Amino acid sequence: MGEKRNTGKIPEGADKRNPFSLPDGYFDSFPVKLTEKLQSEVPANILITKRIWETIRPQLALAAVITAFAMLGYFGFRSFIGTNDEWPSNEAVAEYIDYYQYDFIEPYFMSLLEEEDFYFEDATYPYSYTWSEDPDIYIDYLYNEDIDLDLILTEF
Amino acid sequence: MQNYSDKELLSLFRNTHQRNYAFNLIVRKYQERLYWHLRKMVIVHDDTDDLLQETFIKAWKGLADFREESQLYTWLYRIATNEALSFLKNKRKKYLLPIVDVEKELSSNLEDDSYFDGDELQKRLQKAILKLPEKQRLVFNMRYFDEIKYEDMAKILDTSVGALKASYHHAAKKIETLLKNN
Known part of the structure; x- marks a missing residue:
């Protein structure tokens, strides 16, 4: 682009030949x-x-x-x-837990899985959970456990 | 050897199967220019040879990521320049020498160099150039001997054209004075 050369006066008499050499090849x-x-x-x-x-x-x-x-x-x-599968509210979850919660009794749970009759090992629970036709068994149980029958009837 | 443009060489390099071939062509295209650029900075052939190898090794490692924001030759010059400056810096650190002693060592190397074919005037000129600070020396060599445009030098040295012109002017004045006094 015809840039103006700015090499000044130096070096007087010297040319720009490369003064160095190197090995052949x-x-x-x-x-x-x-x-x-x-x-x-x-x-x-x-x-x-x-x-x-x-x-x-x-x-x-x-x-x-x-x-x-x-x-x-x-x-x-x-x-x-427009699918709406938002997470339920905390209140709904709490209500669900309250409604469905039950005391977890592992041996009972296992017996359900194995479809076997379950007997409490503890002497205070001498009854089987198998359904019986005899209502006295249930009355005895409620009596022994000191459970108010009226309360059960009003609640459930 | 077919003359490829830088763009063609880079495109060839990006093809994995032709990478080695492309790099070989790049080396052959630029080795001489970079060699002389380095040689004027470190004087001794063996040192220049080492630095030239390092320059191309760094280029090989970085070329895959080269984004063509600058020209290939300015990028290679920049790597070579950094290698030369690092070499001189390490030399000073290694021997705990002040800058003037490195210059003396380079001048002495010039005297003993079996690969120096210049006449007495050229030797005086080279010795005067060695008395310049490194950056000025770079600017002077690139402008006076290699005749690189200021705009390209600005890209290589990452500085402004104005600063380079001022640096060259100072360097030329100093050399003129040194040659007159010697």
């Missing part, structure tokens, strides 16, 4: 020497990892794009059909 042998050094210095596993990464990178990118589109489609469809 240096630039012919340098690339070979460099290749050898690269092979010894740059660990092969780094190159292999780099190559593997370069090979799988497009596939990973494609998979990410497909996943993104699938998620967009899924959530878009859900919002389109």
Whole structure:
């Protein structure tokens, strides 16, 4: 671009010839020497990892794009059909627990699973949980446990 | 050897199967220019050879991530320049020498260098250049010998064109004075 040369007066009488020299054939042998050094210095596993990464990178990118589109489609469809499966409120959960809660008795639970009759090992519970036709058994149980029958009837 | 543009070489390099071939072509294209750039900074051929290898090893490691925001040759020059400056800095640290002694050592190397073919005037000029601070020396060599444009030098040395012109002017004045007094 015709940039103005700004070399000043120096050096008077000197030209710009390169005063240095170098061994014969240096630039012919340098690339070979460099290749050898690269092979010894740059660990092969780094190159292999780099190559593997370069090979799988497009596939990973494609998979990410497909996943993104699938998620967009899924959530878009859900919002389109107006599905509402929000989490229940804390009050609703508390009410549910209150209504369905029961004391967990492991041996009883196991017996239910195994569909066997259950007997309390404790002497204070001498009755089986198997249903009986005899109402006296239940009356005896309520009596022994000091349970108010009126209370049961009003509550349930 | 077919003459590829930098863009073609980079495109070739990005093809995994032709990477080694492309890099070999890049080395062959730029090795001479970078060699002389380094040689003027560190004077001794063996040191230059080591630095040139380091320059291309760094280029090899970084070329895959090269985004072509700058030209390939300014990028390579920048790596080589950093290598030369680091080399001189380490030399000072290693021998705990003040800067003037490194200059003396380089001048002495110039005297003993079997690969220096210049006449007496050229030797005086080189010795005067060695008396400049490193950054000024870089600017002077790149402008005076390599005739690199200030705009390209600004990209390589990461500085402004104005600062480079001022630096070159100072360097030229100093050399003129040194040559007159010597």
